[in-house]
């Protein structure tokens with residue numbers, strides 16, 4: 001078995017997700033290579049070389065891969081994939097954008113959001129917003145899959161892989177980067193945070209998210225939101241937790257003014273401990289909460305912040 | 309410019325599914341079905357492009373059982389001009405769907421193809437990307453804004469860190485995210501009119517596409533249920549439990 005892991009980059013640096021994908025690759029077993037594609041990615045390549053279990057980091061450093069646009073990334077993967085039995089990426093917006101292209105061009109299926117490795121060809125994945133878990137077996141020549149990072153513990157950085165430059169350069173006349181607006185925050189990233197506190201429609205407006213920020217600062221938490229809060233314009237889209245937003249599984253998840261729709265639960269119900277704060281004692285969120293506190297969030301949050 | 313939209317018949321998003329007792333699949337008998345919510349957004353976007361004079365014709369296509377014609381009629385009621393049903397009772401996975409759509413793209417030569425980003429049954433999030441690869445057309449996935457400008461389209465994408473805007477040459481493939489638009493409801497007169505709009509029916513064999521995939525479904529299970537927790541009476545009790553019982557503070 002030989003596995004290629006497509007690394008995630010965040011502003012040119014190696015993203016935390018990749019260490020989780022390498023863990024999934026280790027569960028499959030075999031040689032693991034990591035592909036770093038981008039522009040000016042030496043630091044990311046060096047970081048990837050430290051990931052435990054990786055034998056080789058292949059580095060495609062070229063302007064055409066900047067911003068990891070789908071068309072050149074897909075073409076690059078097609079060039080390289082022939083050497084591998086498995087190609088993995090995280091179920092991030094980059095992995096989801098690129099990997100299906102490789103699968104289609106290799107005429108194989110793609111398995112999305114893999115949450116467990118049963119064997120080299122059999123995997124579990126979540127379907128119907130996490131309300132069912134499918135075990136699937138792939139007889140395709142190359143197994144192409146995205147991995148749910150919260151389902152695999154990150155590998156350590158005790159490794160020392162070799163680096164190898166990839167000189168495949170593809171042409172791209174179809175798509176071009178125009179601009180990017182990345183949310184700036186000093187808080188931990190949602191996907192990797194140990195504590196997440198999320199607000200829903202009950203927060204009333206964007207300004208009231210201050211009430212969550214104060215608590216988040218004390219707990220070193222990331223701040224998330226329900227879709228209703230994002231749709232209402234309280235907070236930006238990258239904060240949405242759920243079936244169609246981010247999947248999180250922190251040690252502690254605090255849901256504030258969130259009713260607990262199945263699409264929201266899909267994104268957080270694997271958290272270790274769930275706390276719900278809601279004024280409606282019948283809200284479905286209480287069915288998954290370890291600790292529920294019924295009451296007005298505008299009274300509870302300031303008290304919680306002062307007592308932490 | 310012609311716009312092609314792909315719509316999938318799926319379980320209604322409000323329904324909580326149940327797994328069959330023999331673990332062979334989820335139980336869809338007597339379950340309410342509907343158009344995939346992301347496909348509703350795709351249809352809405354196409355219809356708005358027509359209303360703005362950017363699109364000249366909107367064609368809706370669905371692959372699936374006979375009943376998928378209900379969702380195509382909905383698309384027609386929402387403003388699509390004609391529909392194409394590719395009928396199959398087999399479970400059509402994203403790759404097979406993408407291959408069929410690629411044949412339709414070949415035949416119809418649309419300027420833009422709009423799909424949902426994800427079907428809420430399989431949660432695959434693949435078909436648009438596969439279609440783009442197979443047709444060798446550029447892709448703008450997870451779109452929250454689509455602006456056609458001459459022979460280009462600017463697509464604003466919802467990415468993990470925020471928003472990204474890319475420019476694509478036309479024809480192009482776009483997949484919709486939730487905030488692209490808010491779909492309208494079909495009005496009764498439009499539902500009546502939709503019954504008379506043209507619907508072609510074909511089969512995968514007509515396109516020479518094999519629907520079977522090399523991935524087999526071995527088992528479907530319910531996820532581990534969370535045990536119900538407790539209600540605490542005060543902030544003090546909550547902090548105490550989190551510190552001393554759950555040990556997460």
Ligand SMILES: Cc1cc2nc3c(=O)[nH]c(=O)nc-3n(C[C@H](O)[C@H](O)[C@H](O)COP(=O)(O)OP(=O)(O)OC[C@H]3O[C@@H](n4cnc5c(N)ncnc54)[C@H](O)[C@@H]3O)c2cc1C
Nearest residue numbers: 200201202226227228242243244245257258259264279297
């Ligand atoms: C295709 C599709 C995909 C979706 N994907 C997602 C997703 O990824 N993530 C997601 O979250 N949703 C998603 N949704 C939306 C989902 O169905 C719900 O509409 C949404 O989660 C509701 O958000 P909410 O709980 O904040 O709002 P509501 O359901 O309106 O709940 C607000 C809650 O706040 C409480 N409240 C109000 N005021 C106070 C107060 N002062 N103090 C305490 N409590 C208060 C109320 O009792 C209520 O329970 C999706 C929907 C569709 C159709």
Ligand SMILES: Nc1ncnc2c1ncn2[C@@H]1O[C@H](COP(=O)(O)O)[C@@H](O)[C@H]1O
Nearest residue numbers: 314315371423424426427432433434435
């Ligand atoms: N059977 C189908 N018929 C028509 N369109 C489909 C079908 N399956 C998937 N699609 C399209 O592809 C999108 C993404 O689906 P998926 O990649 O399967 O999650 C959907 O929102 C549809 O627009």
